[in-house]
Amino acid sequence: MNYRVIIIGAGIVGLSIARVLSRYENIEILVIDKNPDVGWGVSKANTSIIHPCHEEDPEKHPLRTKLCIEGHNTWYEWVKELDIPSRWPGEIIVATNEVEYNVLKHYIELARRNSVPGVRLVEGEELFEFEPVINRNSIAGLYAPSAGTIDPIQACIALAENAADNNVKFVLGEKVIDIVVEDKKVKGVITDKNKYEAEIVINAAGLYADEIARMVGINDYEIRPRRGQYILFDRTVRPKPDKIIHTAPTPKTKGVYILKTTEDSLLIGPTAEDLPIDQKEATYTTNDGIKFVLENAKKIINQIPPMSHVIRTFAGLRPEPPDGNYILRFHEEPWGFFEAAGIRSPGLTAAPAIANYIKNLISQHIDLIPKKKWIHTRRRITNFLKLDMNDRNKLIEKDSRYGKIVCQCMGISEAEIIEAIGRMRKIGVKEITFDGIKFRTHSMYGRCQGIFCRPLISLIVAREVGIKPWKITLKGTNSFYGIGFVKELFLKR
Numbered sequence: 001m002n003y004r005v006i007i008i009g010a011g012i013v014g015l016s017i018a019r020v021l022s023r024y025e026n027i028e029i030l031v032i033d034k035n036p037d038v039g040w041g042v043s044k045a046n047t048s049i050i051h052p053c054h055e056e057d058p059e060k061h062p063l064r065t066k067l068c069i070e071g072h073n074t075w076y077e078w079v080k081e082l083d084i085p086s087r088w089p090g091e092i093i094v095a096t097n098e099v100e101y102n103v104l105k106h107y108i109e110l111a112r113r114n115s116v117p118g119v120r121l122v123e124g125e126e127l128f129e130f131e132p133v134i135n136r137n138s139i140a141g142l143y144a145p146s147a148g149t150i151d152p153i154q155a156c157i158a159l160a161e162n163a164a165d166n167n168v169k170f171v172l173g174e175k176v177i178d179i180v181v182e183d184k185k186v187k188g189v190i191t192d193k194n195k196y197e198a199e200i201v202i203n204a205a206g207l208y209a210d211e212i213a214r215m216v217g218i219n220d221y222e223i224r225p226r227r228g229q230y231i232l233f234d235r236t237v238r239p240k241p242d243k244i245i246h247t248a249p250t251p252k253t254k255g256v257y258i259l260k261t262t263e264d265s266l267l268i269g270p271t272a273e274d275l276p277i278d279q280k281e282a283t284y285t286t287n288d289g290i291k292f293v294l295e296n297a298k299k300i301i302n303q304i305p306p307m308s309h310v311i312r313t314f315a316g317l318r319p320e321p322p323d324g325n326y327i328l329r330f331h332e333e334p335w336g337f338f339e340a341a342g343i344r345s346p347g348l349t350a351a352p353a354i355a356n357y358i359k360n361l362i363s364q365h366i367d368l369i370p371k372k373k374w375i376h377t378r379r380r381i382t383n384f385l386k387l388d389m390n391d392r393n394k395l396i397e398k399d400s401r402y403g404k405i406v407c408q409c410m411g412i413s414e415a416e417i418i419e420a421i422g423r424m425r426k427i428g429v430k431e432i433t434f435d436g437i438k439f440r441t442h443s444m445y446g447r448c449q450g451i452f453c454r455p456l457i458s459l460i461v462a463r464e465v466g467i468k469p470w471k472i473t474l475k476g477t478n479s480f481y482g483i484g485f486v487k488e489l490f491l492k493r
């Protein structure tokens with residue numbers, strides 16, 4: 001028998017599940033997300049660390065620890081198969097006093113229990129040789145060589161493209177408002193625009209998983225938002241640590257990180273602020289939050305770049321389950337309802353393992369038949385400026401639009417923008433947005449944050465999509481940028 005599966009949520013968790021399930025031929029998969037594009041929920045704004053998992057306590061959170069370790073190991077494969085930008089420099093937790101030093105010792109013990117390789121104390125001069133940016137007041141560091149960082153939104157895009165290559169379908173820009181249940185079984189979902197039938201519904205709705213659960217009468221948990229604020233510095237700032245460094249974790253947070261992103265920018269953050277449950281969209285930054293991040297970073301590094309080099313500040317919201325445990329389960333009633341909810345940190349790390357866990361849960365209830373042919377690779381958009389001269393010339397000969405650089409800060413060509421539009425359409429993005437193009441090409445990511453290139457990009461999108469430039473939005477409904485006939489915006493008032 002063929003089964004129809006609906007995954008609610010195109011975040012790192014829903015998309016990982018889609019990739020893993022796309023290996024089976026007797027299921028048809030539909031991913032639904034309320035945002036116009038994939039990965040625009042929690043998954044796009046986080047610290048981006050693939051954690052070594054020596055900070056997970058197997059006694060307090062056994063399943064989370066197990067999935068963190070498995071997920072970490074799977075990412076080594078996935079970044080290669082899906083061509084996701086990644087760096088694996090290792091991380092150092094820096095202790096500045098005796099209390100923090102004891103925290104490091106505790107993590108050595110957890111590393112031993114979780115079999116995390118190579119974790120060791122680094123003391124004295126070795127610490128400063130390891131990372132010259134570390135503050136001389138620091139007394140020790142805990143080095144974990146297996147830590148890495150990936151580009152989380154590129155990871156979402158890569159997973160979605162790979163899933164689409166394997167016949168997964170997407171409905172983007174539709175909000176699930178109800179789940180159809182008949183005879184104690186799920187029968188499908190209702191969105192604000194359509195109705196879709198399915199025998200299996202998987203709740204991977206991030207911050208809103210509790211609301212989705214309530215649609216089928218499950219009311220035993222709440223997801224609370226815990227905000228994390230960040231400062232992002234320009235790629236040109238110096239010094240930048242090569243290794244990922246961070247302050248000693250507390251029971252609430254893994255600390256404030258200082259790291260070089262996969263795009264070579266300097267990222268500092270996050271805070272950990274518990275917000276009221278009705279603040280699930282509060283992704284704004286605050287003066288206090290930014291101050292906290294800077295003060296904590298200053299404790300462990302000797303130089304913060306001047307604030308004139310900040311290109312943006314941003315915030316993400318962790319979806320906190322009641323006791324820190326992931327909610328991964330199958331429901332007999334209504335039959336066919338699965339949950340991957342409360343996926344707080346280290347959810348990015350654990351996502352591939354969560355997907356596998358959900359696949360195993362499903363296979364306890366239906367027979368999954370592996371496909372004979374499954375596409376396991378996908379390539380990212382070629383960045384013209386990262387190629388050598390020979391390859392650049394070859395590309396320009398094939399397509400002269402590679403020779404037209406539209407984003408000067410990041411060196412992105414017209415051909416890359418056009419390819420991004422094509423790729424968005426392929427996964428069912430109905431509205432081509434500036435953010436969609438930005439996340440795929442890294443245009444508008446640089447120092448000018450799109451001030452110079454956005455008008456050029458808007459003309460390319462307008463031409464390719466057949467709309468007026470001023471109709472293009474930053475991130476969907478009502479986020480007009482106002483390029484072109486800007487008077488129209490005023491006339492409407």
Ligand SMILES: Cc1cc2nc3c(=O)[nH]c(=O)nc-3n(C[C@H](O)[C@H](O)[C@H](O)COP(=O)(O)OP(=O)(O)OC[C@H]3O[C@@H](n4cnc5c(N)ncnc54)[C@H](O)[C@@H]3O)c2cc1C
Binds near residue numbers: 048177
């Ligand atoms: C500040 C911060 C720092 C973090 N740092 C790290 C880190 O360094 N390493 C790490 O491993 N993890 C980290 N995490 C955790 C990680 O980001 C999350 O665990 C992960 O992104 C959660 O993914 P998700 O798919 O569950 O949620 P989301 O990405 O939010 O996906 C859920 C999707 O569901 C959609 N949705 C919701 N309701 C509906 C509806 N009614 N209809 C249709 N669609 C709906 C949303 O639009 C969203 O796209 C961090 C998180 C934060 C916030």
